[in-house]
Amino acid sequence: MPETRIPANSRARLGAVAGDLRVGAGGRIDADGKVAVSGEARFDGPAEIVGTLECTRLRAGEGSVRVSGDLLVAEEIDSRDGSIDVGGSLKARRVDVARTLHVAGSSEAQKFDVGGRLEGGGPLRAEAVSVGGQLQVAGPLTARSVEAGGSMDVGEITLESLDVGGSVRVGRGEVRRTISVGGRFLATGELTFGSLDVGGFAEFKEAARGGAIVVGGMLAAERDLTFDSLEIGGFGRIGGNGKGGRVEVGGHFDVRGSFDLEGPLEVGGAITVGGALTGERLEVGGKITARRAVFRDAVKLAGIIGTEEGLKGARVRIERRSRARGPIVGGAVEIGRGAHVEDVYGERVELHEKAEAQRIFGAVVELREHASAVEVVFTGSVEISPGASVRVGPKKVDALPTFPL
Amino acid sequence: MLSARDEPAAPRRREATDLYATVLEVVKRYHGAARITRVSYGAGMPVDRLRSLVDRLVGLGLMKVEDLDGRPAYDITSRGQEFLTTYWKMRAFIEVLEANPEDRISRRRS
Incomplete structure (x- = not known):
């Protein structure tokens, strides 16, 4: 397959490229319409594409590759030791970026695997998202599974499962199966979920509905909370009405409205219910x-x-x-x-x-x-x-x- | 009673235990295939500094290292998971205990 080479620290104007494209470190390519590579685009170091880039596969070494337009990759983006910065939208089958992936527009791939930070300015759609550090998505996030080691800050979500080590802030949405968070979980909008397991602090600003809830430290629901079971190691508060099955609280628990349970209620410390308390x-x-x-x-x-x-x-x-x-x-x-x-x-x-x-x-x-x-x-x-x-x-x-x- | 706030307080200085927890949480997400460079990007710390933390975590039995394709790959142990569970729970309690009493009073009044 033929290869088009752009030497290091040089500038070129390209449109359609038959075969592979290899760009030296510091190279800059101005798109003639768009840069459409029929084979693989390979970047030896930091580089810049002014315009849209299309290719079958993208490989990048150390440094940041910036694409000011859209980045459309039929197969895989592989940046094993660098970062990718996309000014438009990104579409690929699989994305593997070691450091930071920043996409100003929408993002779509079967799998995103980012070592450091993933920043999405628009909607993000994927089968699986795995981020070592921070995940930040402004638009709706739709995925089967999302994992992040550090933190996650996302607006609307539609997920099957969510697993984050540090802290999570989400808007409204749904997690059909499990939410697992090591540190802190905050939902600012209405949320439904299969189950929720938070090691530290769980907070709902709006009404929430879910299955089993386990919180190691504290739970604060500002409005109504509906659940199958609720286990809190430390303290809990429901600002509206609570409705659910079994409840077990180690310390204090306050419910401002009524608390209607199908199952047993066990409280090690104290419970205050402003309205009626019912249960088994x-x-x-x-x-x-x-x-x-x-x-x-x-x-x-x-x-x-x-x-x-x-x-x-x-x-x-x-x-x-x-x-x-x-x-x-x-x-x-x-x-x-x-x-x-x-x-x-x-x-x-x-x-x-x-x-x-x-x-x-x-x-x-x-x-x-x-x-x-x-x-x-x-x-x-x-x-x-x-x-x-x-x-x-x-x-x-x-x-x-x-x-x- | 609770210190739930919309805006977090000024970030406190990260203690050694915070760093250990951060590293373990990142390693955990790689399901036994965590490379040191990837962990460094996820944890946001340079590799040389990370190595000493990783050595300590492995020495304490909170993490284990195995050969994967001729290179070391790290994974969290059940003891490490136990540490994380305790760490996050304790962090939540500390957050409440150290919350500004005036905040608590104003929340009660509202």
């Missing part, structure tokens, strides 16, 4: 505050409990020395030793030693040693151990009043 099972180690909390199964609470309208569960256990404000309603309610609660409603209510309650309404009521209640109303039986006290009653009735919640 509840276990809180430190403090729970909610307008109302209604659970279908067991409720186990230790520490401080505060509700305005009440707390309800099939089985409720308030651990020893806990303090509860607001009515407690359950099938079976157990108040631990030395705990203080207000009104209690249940089929079976049991106050352990030195526990204190205001009014108790139950079918079967038991007060152990030194437990006390202001009033006891029951339909079945009552058992009061030595030292336990009831200021009013106990009073047996045919039917209990309607329980709250």
Whole structure:
């Protein structure tokens, strides 16, 4: 195949080139219309094409190759130790650039493999994008998989999977399968995703919807968050309403609106819910505050409990020395030793030693040693151990009043 | 409670652990085929400086080196992944703990 050579540090004007083109370091080519190479374009060092370049394959050595127009490569761009700078759009089958790839316009390839930095001024479409350092795309990014070792800053996204080591900032869009981020994840627009795993900090500025969410450090959702499951190692906050399946939080968790769960809620520290809290099972180690909390199964609470309208569960256990404000309603309610609660409603209510309650309404009521209640109303039986006290009653009735919640 | 901000605070000086984490995150993305030059471009540090960091990471068992086509190629180990998980989690906690208390108060008021 014939080869057209442009010596180092020289300038030429080219149009159609039959065969290969080899450009020496420092060469400059002015396009006559466009530079259309039927074979391979090879650059020995830094070079500049003023205009559009078309070729079958592009190879470049050290330094930066700049194409002021479009760069259209039928096969592969291979810049093993240099950078590529495109003033227009880029299209190739495969792109492998060691240092920096900058494209002012749109970019399209099956695979982008960039060692340092990929900067796209327009939309980027690919099967796979892999960047060692930073990925920055102004236009929509559409790809099956995206990986970056350092950081990623992209507007709209449509991806299958996303894996970034450091930090991510995305606009609106969709990641159908997994998002995995080592450090920090920020979505500024509405986002849907299959699953999200963030080592440090996850933040949603707008509503987000996804499957399993695992955050090692902190989660902050400014608006509504919908999920299948949520695990947070440290702290969490939902500015709107939360809706999902299972939730496990190590530290503190705040939900400004309602929190509606299909599965269990386990909080090691404290949870505050501005609206109604509903779920299957509840276990809180430190403090729970909610307008109302209604659970279908067991409720186990230790520490401080505060509700305005009440707390309800099939089985409720308030651990020893806990303090509860607001009515407690359950099938079976157990108040631990030395705990203080207000009104209690249940089929079976049991106050352990030195526990204190205001009014108790139950079918079967038991007060152990030194437990006390202001009033006891029951339909079945009552058992009061030595030292336990009831200021009013106990009073047996045919039917209990309607329980709250 | 949280220190979530639109604009990040002034970047703090990168400590040695930050550099180790940066290198490991880049290496991880090459799935066992990370070359030293590629890692240097990704991590944004010169090869000579990177070599000493890489030697230390390999020595600590956080990274491993294998021969690939006659040249060394690096990969993260499970211990290295463990380090990254702990590092990012700790970074998030530190960010909250070191956040300006006035920021937190103003967020609460809003």
